[in-house]
Amino acid sequence: MPKILMKGAEAIGEAAIRAGCLSYFGYPITPQSEVGEYMSRRLPEVGGVFVQAESEVAASQMIYGASGAGVRVMTTTSSPGFSLMAEAMSYIAASELPAVVVNIVRGGPGLGGILPSQGDYFQAVKGGGHGDYRCLVLAPATVQEFVECVMKAFPLAEKYLNPVLLIGDGMIAQMMEPVDFDAVKTEPQRDVEAWATTGCKDRPRNVVECLWLDPKLCEDFNFELIEKYKKMAAEDCYxxxxxxxxxxxxxxxxxxxxxxxxxxxxxxxxxxxxxxxxxxxxxxxxxxxxxxxxxxxxxxxxxxxxxxxxxxxxxxxxxxxxxxxxxxxxxxxxxxxxxxxxxxxxxxxxxxxxxxxxxxxx
Amino acid sequence: MKTIFERPQSMTKAETHYCPGCTHGVAHRMVAEIIDELGIREKTVGIAPVGCSVLIYRYMDTDMQSAAHGRAPAVATGVKRVRPELCVYTYQGDGDLASIGMGEIVHAANRGEKITVVFINNAVYGMTGGQMAPTTMPGQKTTTSPKGRDVAQSGMPIRMAELLSTLRTPSYVVRSSLHTPHHIIQSKQALRRAFQYQLAGTCFSFVELLSICPTNWGITPVQSNKWLEETMLPYYPLGIFKTPEDK
Structure with a gap:
């Protein structure tokens, strides 16, 4: 397919759809509201689900639910919105769900501004929400690379059963650049039968949760996370x-x-x-x-x-x-x-x- | 020998952790019985809250997801929208639903999500140790209202069924109670109808169940049922507040 000229925010949405992500839950915030606008138009055309949530808190909990139900799902936001998603990010990581989240970082702290910034680095790579957890974080530099990273994010999230966070800024989201969606081959979704809440027909029930009343079990899980992050470092550092x-x-x-x-x-x-x-x-x-x-x-x-x-x-x-x-x-x-x-x-x-x-x- | 009473198939064999006299067990059992009776165990996903019933996912033998405090309606929205063939319900207490989760419940109801919400109103925070809830009665003593709820400071208790019934989106909103066998039978009928509306794809359904918490109320279960009848019932009237057939 020839390259097409596309605004970064819309290319992010289209890349997700090409990657087989047919569900998007989001809340408008500058400078990435165009992702939601694009998805509200495109997803119904491909039989997908678009929901405009009442807040970033709710949007991120909706992707927690949808991801737990075993489908590819994404939300996108910008810095103040990502702070509101910190709660869900921690739960998604703790419940080991493969959700994809995009943060188009803007100037801060506080309400800050809407122009490009990299002030959310700590929040992105050191955790962001409560507890010991990490997202796999991708930081593409061009619209084309953003497309490729979005398409790779879903299989990466499924490989590690871990949230994948992409960070960019208003420069990339608002700029138009030529993109080629065929540059990355989409990988089929991994089998979710072992953990997703799809209805317990012909199998034991699946439970998505992250509560350990026994501290030993909670510590064991934290040690498992350490091993997961080591594996990321060994196999998927780019x-x-x-x-x-x-x-x-x-x-x-x-x-x-x-x-x-x-x-x-x-x-x-x-x-x-x-x-x-x-x-x-x-x-x-x-x-x-x-x-x-x-x-x-x-x-x-x-x-x-x-x-x-x-x-x-x-x-x-x-x-x-x-x-x-x-x-x-x-x-x-x-x-x-x-x-x-x-x-x-x-x-x-x-x-x-x-x-x-x-x-x-x- | 003929079996005349047994554990619902939709419940696990786990023993519940609830205090003596607590009505969570009754409410859990009714939900499980309805899932059995409607034959939907294999297509049901329950969403657990944060609060005393946080561990409901151990007791229900269906697929379950747990939610952060108050977020169950948003989590349920995520599940139901991507898998509309499933039956999705949330089970939430009053701190979870009417305080920290007020935004999520109102908007899920207003979008007309085809989910069922089981709302346990016992006028107090249970798991955290008996603090004041948005539903705590005026003058009711709790660990954070030691002299009784002062409405000049904390306002009047929030009536969720009334509040949600003001939304113009079609829905089924009912309040029932668990303080007598008669009311329990009525509650089960309301719950069944709520699940049936969801299965028919008709509307959002919401069942508020007035419940007792002898431990945090500091009185016996029998006294608790009396207190519920004398104190809560006049303020929280029972009945159907809204049906999707309403004009």
Whole structure:
């Protein structure tokens, strides 16, 4: 199929449908309300279910119910709405259900703004709701990659019986880019008979719950979760390397929208002879700790920089990855302001000076 | 030997954890009997609440999902919308449904979700230890209203059946009671009709059951039934508040 030009939010909806997700429960919130609008129009055409819930609290509990009933289901929201979904996220993770959730992150804290931000990194990768749990978190950087990640999210959620969270921002959700829905082959849904509430015909009853009155059983379950997360790290940690095969002196780490600005900055700096490249995490959980650490142990890498649209959240994982072997430079814009390539270039040039790197050859 | 009384097929053999005199057991049993009588055990999904009946999923031998506090109607909506062939009901207490879950119950009713809600109103929070509920009677002493519910501070008790019957979406809304055998028989009839409306795909159905909590009321079960009749019944009138046939 030829590529078609599509707005990010609508492409997210269409990708879910192509992945066999025929149920969507959501609540409008800028800058991603177009997902719900698109689904309200498209799902009836394909025999699917669209419900506009009374709140994000209810929308997320509806996907808990639908996921428990064994169908592919998705909701989408933006930061303040995702906070309201924190309750359900914890229950979905604890009940080991495969739901897919998209958070189009906007400036915060509080009501914040509606423009791009990466301020929800901690909330996305460190849990977000109560208790010890993790979502598998994908952070695509383009509309095409968002489509591919949505389509991969369902089989990943089913593989781990765990919520998969995709995070993006208004830049990706509101921008139109060419997309090819055939780039990813959809995988059929795994059998749900062993756990889903489909009616107990010819089998023992299935119960979806997450209450352990015996602390030993609750602890055992937490140990099982640790094993699950280790498996994610071993089998489904994704990242992209940009210009890292040319003995760079500096590794820049950035994800999502920010990584696109950083890519431009690196392209320009390399023309001037600066030796640097980028590691772009695609999964924020599991995080590419091992790859970053390996890079820090090479002879040529002497500095790391992190660029984020937050006060510095992912940087904590980068510092942990490299065990603070080098000081990690940090630059950010916040509140809905996307860094410009020029200011990123200026920052990185200054970092080359500060860290005593060779920098430009001339 | 002829069997004249036995455990409903839709209940497990697990012993319930309820206090002596509690009416949850009666309500559970009635729901299970109706599921048996309607022959729908293999297509029923119950949604458990948070509260004393949080463990109902251990007692019902059907598929079950548990819900966060108050969210059962939203969870039920999710199940029923994607599997409309199933019979989906929630079982909720007054703290769960009328306080933290007020948003979910009102909107599920207003969307006309084809689910059945069994609402246990015993005028108190049970599991957390007897705190004031939205349904606690004026002057009723609880652990958070030690001098009795002060309506100047906490308002009057919320009458859920009346409140839901104001919605214009067709539904079946009834209030019944569990304080005498006669009322229990009436309650079962109301519950059966509620499930039948769902199975016919007609409407949302809601059965409020006035119940007793001797432990948290601090009186005997017999005194509790008397208190319910004398104190709750005048404020919570029994009857059918709405049917889908209403014009």
């Amino acid at each position: 990242f992209e390397e940009y210009e890292l095969d040319d003995q760079p002196e500096m590794v820049v780490v950035a994800y999502g929208t920010t990584s696109r600005i950083v890519r431009t900055a690196i392209e320009e700096l390399r023309k001037d002879g600066y030796k640097l490249g980028m590691l772009r995490p695609i999964t924020l959980f599991p995080f590419p700790f091992d790859r970053l650490r390996a890079l820090s142990e090479t002879a040529h890498v002497k500095a790391f920089s992190v660029i984020e649209m937050s006060q510095g959240q992912m940087i904590e994982d980068v510092r942990w990855a490299i065990r603070d072997k080098f000081p990690v430079g940090f630059f950010c814009r916040m509140g809905g302001i996307v860094p410009s390539p020029e200011e990123v270039i200026d920052f990185l040039k200054q970092e080359f000076v500060t860290r005593g790197l060779k920098g430009a050859k001339s």
